[in-house]
Amino acid sequence: MSPSNTQLPPRKRAGVNKQPNVVKSKNKKHKKKKSPFKSFLKFLLIVIILAILAVAVYVGSMALKVDNTILDTGNDNQVAPEASAKIKPVTMLLLGTDYRPKTGTHLTDVMMVAAFNPETKSATVVSIPRDTRIDLDGYKVRKANAYYPNFLDVASDSGIPALDEMKVMFAKYMDIPIDYAMVINFQGFSDVVDALGGVNVNISMDMCYKDNADGTDIDLTEGPAKLDGEDALGYVRYRKSSSGCKPRTKESDDFSRNERQNEVLHSLIDQMQTFSGVTKLGKVIDAVDENMEIDMEQAQLKNMIATYWNISKDNVKFMPVTGNWKSPYVYLDDEVVDKAKQALKDEIAGNSLSTLSSSEESEAINP
Template sequence: MSPSNSHLPPRNRGGAVKQPRLPQKKKKKKSFLKSFLKLLLIVIILSFLSVAGYLGWVAYKLDNTILDTGIDTPVAPEASAKVKPVTMLLLGTDYRPKTGTHLTDVMMVATFNPDTKSATVVSIPRDTRIDLDGYKVRKANAYYPNFLDAEKKSGITAPNEMKQMFTKYLDIPIDYVTVINFQGFSDVVDALGGVDVNISMDMCYKDKADGTDINLKKGPSELNGEDALGYVRYRHSGPGCKPRTKESDDFSRNQRQNEVLHSLIDQMQTFSGATKIGSVLDAVSDNLETDIEKAQLKNIIATYWNISKDNVKFVPVTGEWKSPYVHINDDELDKAKQALKDELAGKSVQTLDQSTNDTNP
């Protein structure tokens, strides 16, 4: 039988065409889904690698900047800041290349507790009269340069002498001491893009000898490093200012230090601040001296990097000014000592000014 003469019904060409089309459509959908999933997977992998790379870069910066100043000795697991409270003496010296001086105009003792993720900070006024057995009576900020001068003879470093003295003064064991100069403070503020503060009064002071030029106006302001340094240092006006501005005592200076520290904490915990960590570490590295072990520095950074400013309690210590000293109020000093001890014990402590407000009618 000839195919051309066949009486069989013609092939259903439409059906023959439709049969392969359905798989083709499914294949297209499947192919699109596969491509999308592959793309998503690539994005996730790239994101992970970016984060890992950033963290690796931060780790590199830690190892090659600030950690270079740490002590290269191991830390026992039970002594790690991840599990054990630590107390640190923080000293800010007025050293700058133009002055060469080493007065500790900022003196803070901070206790950190890993269980509560909190810290208590006690500020000591720079003109505090220190009268301790074994030490000559001086202003608190004058001991460090004297210890520096005596290092060769005593064989004890000035930072370690300060740590021993404040351990005795505050009746609390101090584990570490960290010294940062004013240039480092200024550079850190600039690295973070400035700090936001609310200036309570106009401040003007000029000194051609060391290049100091403080000229701040009352009101909310965003300060760069140099202006932030002037803000925390300002004490009184000078002949270069017209009109002269009001004086500021040590207690107001301590309050401004705390305000700037709070602002820095806020800056560090923003996304922008986190991306600037490398610049912050660079700013610190050349201007910081510490006896903290390198491994312990990592423990501290890992444990307290995201500490809330609400969990950082500032305990002011005030007194009476009788030239040339500030005579600390004994009751306030005792409360400050207890606040540090309570932080070590993991107890919640209010700042003294909050406690005072609570007791007022």
Template sequence: MSPSNSQLPPRAKVGSKPQKKLPQKKKKKSPFKTFLKFMLIVIIVAVLAIAGYVGYLYLKADSTVLETGNNNPVAPEASAKVKPVTMLLLGTDYRPKTGTHLTDVMMIAAFNPDTKSATIVSIPRDTLIELNGYTQSKANSYYPKFLSQEKKSGLIATDEMKAMFSKYMDVPIDYATVINFQGFSDVVDALDGVDVNISMDMCYIDNADGTNINLKKGPAKLEGEDALGYVRYRKSSSGCKPRTKESDDFSRNQRQSEVLHSLIDQMQTLGGVTKIGKVLDAVADNMETDLEKDQLKNVIATYWNISKDNVKFMPVTGTWRSPYVYVDNEELSKAKQSLKNEIAGKSVESVDSSTDTTNP
């Protein structure tokens, strides 16, 4: 009988050593797959870091800036995360030494969460305001008047300012925020200064309120007090030797835009981002706002990393005829439309306006 034709391997002989398995070749790892895994880890860490940082901002805002807000609820559909908001931004000359509240800076800002963009219109401080129901006066004089009438009228000054500028700009204004000179200076210092290109020498000395502006033409990094002097400078004083050229409202508005753009640049750097806590501390004691606390959180979450390329500045100019600035009606109309376009989510280019060289 023939042996079975099985395909089984021959049995090992008793006492023989087991056969060694041939080593298997290891599969080479794909460099591309390794890179993808690395990138995935980086992205996860970045997302967690951003989420943690936004959470930190919430907590920081709760303990500082939000003390100036209110506890009114914000409806989901009114959240700044989903709805465009408009805000009147006022910078006052208030300091303990003077006690004045003239608004040297007046801006109307519109923010859109869908486009992650903003349009900011600046109004010259000496603009003649001519509106039905309001006494004709310089734009910067209304806020102190409304403040002085608060107790008698029962009307809040910032509400009065919102109503007036809503009528003047033909757009609804949701909120108002007021920051004084000290707050501006402290914010610049919190970001370790601001980079500017000074167009001319500037000198002004006023011992009464401690103002000491002494800036030289050329690129510079300014600390808080010097940055404040840079955006405020109007004319040279008798104590300056030599005297320096005067500056009009329109040039001041341009410098305000320059400084704000530079501050946004500072905030976009890693070093700037880590200083946001200091920025919130800086404005805590020098800012008033009628933003609800929850709405301020919504604004922080939506716009804390806004790019300066998505922030359009539109300074309104005009003609100086003492003691007023008579704004250019065509420019004012374009500024009004740009705010409306921002609210509607339409992209518009900022207006390049020529400035009157006559000094106020």
């Protein structure tokens, strides 16, 4: 190495004392030592920025997906500004049919009338037992779940869509105007549960039913459980045991089924509003899109999603109406039906949360 290199420090030789003060070159800047804590903060800031960008991209892609789904689902009619679900209460008839590829039937085993209020950010949902005897002027006496398939059968001749017929009939039955109707088949229900990774319930009793004809295989054990889509469907549908079950399990009436439907819906609301649920929104939209029919305008669907996406489950009141079973019908108690009608009217008027105490709600559900 050349001895003329003056940038190297003097070599330490034995017997020579090191100078106590070394004068540094004026041209060389003093380098500050990096703080490990500040470096960590910078790294954390980068991670946060990347996370925000990822969320923004995800939300944007979900908004696009919702738009594309709505274009395939709702109709393209215009919505007047004063009729927007963001500012006006909306009523809906919600139907769940037993249609599956293996059965081809369209009985509405789930029937709910719902009222939504944007001012109180709340909803009231009344469940109608499937075997309810309905006797209305202008309609043949039938079980409630038999009207929709009948309307489907005559739609081509009458020119009136089955959903329109159902809205008119249930508006008369519940004594409120019904704005929209939606029907989703059981396959869609099962797919939504699977899209969310299952649903948490507390099974009230053992349930067993097997039917090789349509592939039904219900085998549930009492106690807390997380059910996949197929088992959740069996849970809400279970009525009685079959000969293929040993031992046979207890029967379940319409009222217990409605309670289980409400339990599952509450649990699904919880699932949807977790971070995990939000990240699975795309799969949920796909499941709904393929198995749902609705007569709502596309713009109104967007208004509903924007207004009620994060609705609190505490602001969703389920009111299963009760009565007496006398084969082959359920005869509803008039007093209970009147309370259900009034609860829907209160929701529309914006009085639901402020006027119903917890004791009144309990009385309405269990008179």
